Amino acid sequence: MRNPLRSEAESFRFLIAVIVGAVVIVGAAYLNTWLGVAAAILAVAGIVWWLKDEPVPGAGEAPPRLDSATPAGTHRVLVVAASGTSSVHVNASATEIVVVVPALASTVEALTGAVDDRRAEAERTAAVLAQQLTRDGVRVRAEVGADDPVLAVDDALRTFGADEIAVAGDEELAEQIRGRATVPVSVV
Amino acid sequence: MATYSHAEPADHAHEEHPPEPHFSSRVSPSVLGMFLFIGSEIMLFGAFFTAYFFVRVVAGTAWPTPPFHLPIFVAFVNTCILVTSSFTMHWALQSVKRGNVFGLRAGLLLTFLMGLTFLVTQGREYSRVGFAPKDGAFATIFYCLTGLHGAHVFVGLSILLFMTIRAFRGHFSPEHHHGVEIGGIYWHFVDVMWIVVYMTVYIL
Numbered sequence: 001m002r003n004p005l006r007s008e009a010e011s012f013r014f015l016i017a018v019i020v021g022a023v024v025i026v027g028a029a030y031l032n033t034w035l036g037v038a039a040a041i042l043a044v045a046g047i048v049w050w051l052k053d054e055p056v057p058g059a060g061e062a063p064p065r066l067d068s069a070t071p072a073g074t075h076r077v078l079v080v081a082a083s084g085t086s087s088v089h090v091n092a093s094a095t096e097i098v099v100v101v102p103a104l105a106s107t108v109e110a111l112t113g114a115v116d117d118r119r120a121e122a123e124r125t126a127a128v129l130a131q132q133l134t135r136d137g138v139r140v141r142a143e144v145g146a147d148d149p150v151l152a153v154d155d156a157l158r159t160f161g162a163d164e165i166a167v168a169g170d171e172e173l174a175e176q177i178r179g180r181a182t183v184p185v186s187v188v
Numbered sequence: 189m190a191t192y193s194h195a196e197p198a199d200h201a202h203e204e205h206p207p208e209p210h211f212s213s214r215v216s217p218s219v220l221g222m223f224l225f226i227g228s229e230i231m232l233f234g235a236f237f238t239a240y241f242f243v244r245v246v247a248g249t250a251w252p253t254p255p256f257h258l259p260i261f262v263a264f265v266n267t268c269i270l271v272t273s274s275f276t277m278h279w280a281l282q283s284v285k286r287g288n289v290f291g292l293r294a295g296l297l298l299t300f301l302m303g304l305t306f307l308v309t310q311g312r313e314y315s316r317v318g319f320a321p322k323d324g325a326f327a328t329i330f331y332c333l334t335g336l337h338g339a340h341v342f343v344g345l346s347i348l349l350f351m352t353i354r355a356f357r358g359h360f361s362p363e364h365h366h367g368v369e370i371g372g373i374y375w376h377f378v379d380v381m382w383i384v385v386y387m388t389v390y391i392l
Contacts, residue, residue, distance in 0.1 A: 005226060008372035012278045015376045015383075019271065022383050026391055 002054045017047050067182050068157040070096075078162035079129065079188075080145075080153055080173070083121040087132050088168045089188050097133050098160050099142035101126040102152040110147055119144055150176050157181060233381060236333050240388060243325045251392075253326040256319045263390050266309050267382065270341075273302035274379045277372050280355075284365045292360060292368070296352040299375065303345045310338055330389060337385050340378045347371045 004014035021043035029036025070076045077094040081101055090097055101122040105115045126142035134140050141160075145152025150173070153165065165185045167174040178185045243249045252258050280295025314331075321331040351371045354360065360368055 003223070005373050005377060008278070008281050008369045008376070011373045011376035011380075012274065015271075015274055015379050018380050018383055022387055025387065029391070 002051050004051055014047075014051075017050065021047060065182050066154065066157045066180055068161040068163075070161040070163055075164070076160065076162045078153065078156055078160070078165045079133070079168065080149060080156075080165065080170075080177070081125065081129055081168035082149075082170065083118070083125045085125055085168045086128060088129060088166065090133055090166055091164065094138060094164075097138060097140045098156060098162065099126050099129045099133065099140065100145040100152050100156045101129070101142070102145040102149045103147055104149070105147045115147065118147075149173050150180060153177050154180065229377075229381075233333075233336065233384075236329070236336055237388065240329045240333060243329055247325065249325050251326060252330075253324055256317070256323075256326070258330075258390055259313050259317060260390050262309065262313055263386060266306050267386050269302050269309075270306045270379055270382055273299045273306070274376050276302065277375050281365070281368050281372050284355075284360050284368055285362055287362045289355075289358075293352070293355050296348065296355050296368070300345065300348040300352050303341060303348060303375075307338060307341050307345065310334065310341075333385050333389055337378070337382055340381065344371075344375050344378045347374060 002010075005011045024043055025036055025039045028039035074095055075093050076096040076098060077090050079088055079090060079097060079099045081088055081099065083101060083104065085101075103115055103119045103122040105118045109115055109118065122144040126144060130140050130142035143156075146155055149170075156162070162181075162183055164183055165174075165177055165181060166188045167177065167185065168188060171187050174185050174187045244251050276295045276298040278295075280292050280299065283289075283291025283295055319327045319330075321328050348371060351367055354367060
């Protein structure tokens with residue numbers, strides 16, 4: 001939905017729409033009270049429809065792809081796994097592994113902030129995977145990500161950087177990440 | 189092995205420069221801020237409108253309660269003044285975008301003067317309307333709704349005063365006029381709220 005107060009020009013247009021709506025309501029109410037009520041409902045619905053239907057400026061543009069360079073001599077693999085994943089396989093060339101488990105929550109849970117259980121599940125999964133991926137000479141770190149997997153990858157790339165991304169068993173998510181990252185993305 | 193539940197600063201990633209600022213949210217901070225502002229204003233005015241509709245619809249209080257009368261015509265003239273001030277505000281911003289300094293200054297000055305006229309006229313009507321907030325539910329709601337809006341106009345006028353002074357000091361240019369843009373958004377918002385208040389309090 002478009003924000004009617006995003007800019008002065010848009011808020012001015014919103015004001016004009018409200019004035020037109022007000023004139024229609026007053027005119028209809030002058031003829032008949034219930035006609036005024038109907039006009040009010042239609043005017044409010046019309047303005048909401050207009051704000052909802054009008055495209056948000058810049059919304060259609062693809063976000064810039066993230067370049068996530070790491071220091072020379074490092075081959076950092078970013079592993080993205082859903083809660084409950086018990087094992088993943090990571091390329092032997094990795095010198096560092098960052099495991100990110102998004103704390104996926106339902107819309108209601110996200111809106112009410114009741115995400116503690118989801119975060120706890122994600123933390124458990126992250127700890128299990130970190131344990132499983134630990135081997136000599138490889139530094140492993142694990143963390144809970146945002147409630148949107150693509151956003152969680154965004155965060156991890158900006159915070160840690162990566163040379164390769166391994167997605168645990170989700171081809172659709174891997175495809176979405178390919179559109180955001182410049183590094184190779186594979187499904188493991 | 190190191191296990192973390194939250195993101196920690198990278199130890200040796202991005203060694204040449206700090207990582208780009210980022211936020212784990214689906215809404216950008218500026219949009220979220222505006223939504224929170226609109227939400228808080230809707231709740232604030234909504235509380236007063238709820239009281240208004242309760243008094244009129246549920247309690248069945250006559251509006252206006254006899255023997256009082258509402259100054260509908262003066263309020264209409266005031267509405268026209270406030271709506272016109274939005275047009276001059278828009279003119280001011282369009283002028284600064286085109287490098288028209290006279291348009292910017294004249295637009296802001298006219299907007300300020302019209303806003304001031306609105307507020308002074310409203311104050312004058314308060315002194316002549318013949319009832320006080322203590323005179324029943326009708327009078328209380330009338331003063332609360334129009335007074336709450338008047339407080340918003342006062343804030344808008346304060347912003348406009350600074351904008352006008354800055355315009356006359358040459359602080360704004362076609363490239364840098366964010367101060368006019370933000371003040372303009374607020375002023376139009378105040379106008380929209382007045383139209384709603386005017387329609388419910390004076391017309392309905």
